[in-house]
Amino acid sequence: ALRLAALRREVNEVLAPLRLSRADLEKVQALMREEMERGLGKETNATASVRMLPTYVSHTPDGTERGDFLALDLGGTNFRVLVVRVTEEGITMASEIYVIPVSIMQGTGEALFDHIIDCIIDFQTKQNLVTDMLPLGFTFSFPCQQMGLDKALLLTWTKGFSASGCVGQDVVQLLRDAARRMQVVALVNDTVGTMMACGYDDPKCEIGLIVGTGTNACYMEEMRNMGTVEGDQGRMCINMEWGAFGDNGCLDHLFTHFDQVVDQSTINPGKQRFEKLISGMYLGEIVRQILMAMTEKHLLFQGKLSSKLQTKNIFQTKFLSTIELSNGLALRQIQAILNELEIEASFEDSVLLREVCQTVSLRAAQLCAAGLAAVVEKMRENQGLEQLSVTVGVDGTLYKLHPCFSTNLQNTLKDLAPNCNVSFMPSEDGSGKGAALVAAVASRAA
Ligand code: ADP
Numbered sequence: 001a002l003r004l005a006a007l008r009r010e011v012n013e014v015l016a017p018l019r020l021s022r023a024d025l026e027k028v029q030a031l032m033r034e035e036m037e038r039g040l041g042k043e044t045n046a047t048a049s050v051r052m053l054p055t056y057v058s059h060t061p062d063g064t065e066r067g068d069f070l071a072l073d074l075g076g077t078n079f080r081v082l083v084v085r086v087t088e089e090g091i092t093m094a095s096e097i098y099v100i101p102v103s104i105m106q107g108t109g110e111a112l113f114d115h116i117i118d119c120i121i122d123f124q125t126k127q128n129l130v131t132d133m134l135p136l137g138f139t140f141s142f143p144c145q146q147m148g149l150d151k152a153l154l155l156t157w158t159k160g161f162s163a164s165g166c167v168g169q170d171v172v173q174l175l176r177d178a179a180r181r182m183q184v185v186a187l188v189n190d191t192v193g194t195m196m197a198c199g200y201d202d203p204k205c206e207i208g209l210i211v212g213t214g215t216n217a218c219y220m221e222e223m224r225n226m227g228t229v230e231g232d233q234g235r236m237c238i239n240m241e242w243g244a245f246g247d248n249g250c251l252d253h254l255f256t257h258f259d260q261v262v263d264q265s266t267i268n269p270g271k272q273r274f275e276k277l278i279s280g281m282y283l284g285e286i287v288r289q290i291l292m293a294m295t296e297k298h299l300l301f302q303g304k305l306s307s308k309l310q311t312k313n314i315f316q317t318k319f320l321s322t323i324e325l326s327n328g329l330a331l332r333q334i335q336a337i338l339n340e341l342e343i344e345a346s347f348e349d350s351v352l353l354r355e356v357c358q359t360v361s362l363r364a365a366q367l368c369a370a371g372l373a374a375v376v377e378k379m380r381e382n383q384g385l386e387q388l389s390v391t392v393g394v395d396g397t398l399y400k401l402h403p404c405f406s407t408n409l410q411n412t413l414k415d416l417a418p419n420c421n422v423s424f425m426p427s428e429d430g431s432g433k434g435a436a437l438v439a440a441v442a443s444r445a446a
Helices: 002-018 022-040 109-126 171-178 190-201 257-264 280-296 317-325 332-340 347-382 397-401 405-416 430-445
Strands: 067-074 079-087 090-098 136-140 144-148 151-154 184-188 205-211 215-222 235-239 388-395 420-426
Touching (some): 002 280, 002 347, 022 405, 067 109, 067 430, 079 109, 109 171, 136 171, 136 430, 151 171, 171 184, 184 430, 190 205, 190 388, 190 430, 205 347, 215 347, 257 280, 280 317, 280 347, 317 332, 317 347, 332 347, 347 388, 347 405, 388 397, 388 430, 397 405, 405 420
Parallel strands (some): 067 136, 388 420
Antiparallel strands (some): 079 090
């Protein structure tokens, strides 16, 4: 029993820095709010870690959008080409997934955009698209300084992309240069696409959230609060780029040793700090770092470190889902994962492994909630309401497939923003649908 108590104490010591108190979360919420204000201000924008980028989307859908559109979705694991038909009866679409090899993600911009065009041509052939001049909406999920719906300078790559010659360039122009006959009418961030797609079904949807490879959010802001765009009338959707929250050091107190090691092993160390605590690209790696530390302390696996476990990215974020789903006695699936990693584990090891996963995914959901709490509270104040009722359109595999993430997110948000009644609406094919809806509005205005 003594040995057990000592073990527990040591485990708690390792995990304590990953456990956030209510006060920690309130502080994150307050910091996010501060960064949002700085990002919105004309003079302060340049110093904010949350860039609060204008999107030139001024309305959510009203149901009168119509037409046939091509849509591209670039910015995560998969590149997709879609044809989207928006009619009175609703939205139908067809799509193909194309792989972007790492050599192209991290090669030249020219090769990347040529590859994209090849995929579009392949898609048009497969779908027998006779009209090759459909208006095109481009979901491009990287931070861009937009000057209009169809003009967007890439600020920086994220999520493993680093194609040369693109940063500082107009992404729409790069696409047009690669194929002159392309009628690109709108560039859309994936958060905006998700908000628009859900907004088509629910008029209260004025927030978009992504928790997949990366994380980001957008929401409808009042023009009068935006110092960075001309005009005071009406509203505009703001792409927060909240993945970069903390890049100015304001969240440093939350970063554990494990988070720092993971950050240092990425192609963008010191960047996207908030994202690296939350999203699918990183959670598995954080867990792996903790497991290695615990094994070295002889708290796990009898102190035996398999060489597999020392391999970067071997512990996938989807393992967290499997592991957290398995309950008390049915730890068989955990065993299967551990066998894969060439680890011999006892029952106690499996239970501790699950605790590590729970700790990491709970922290991610809570941080995400603290960010959202800042957003909904700001929207409530903007509208001068005692109580705000709003819907968040959500996309991303981590949000959708993790067994506890969405529940933890919603519970924490309720706690941090009690005056906001927030519903969550998972989006179906949000990026494609959303890009088409934005393109529909754009081609109507044109
Ligand atoms: P993207 O955000 O790139 O468009 P996704 O939304 O599909 O793509 O998210 C991909 C991320 O989801 C990957 O980082 C992957 O680790 C993670 N993921 C995949 N399957 C699961 C799962 N079952 N549970 C939790 N995360 C998962």
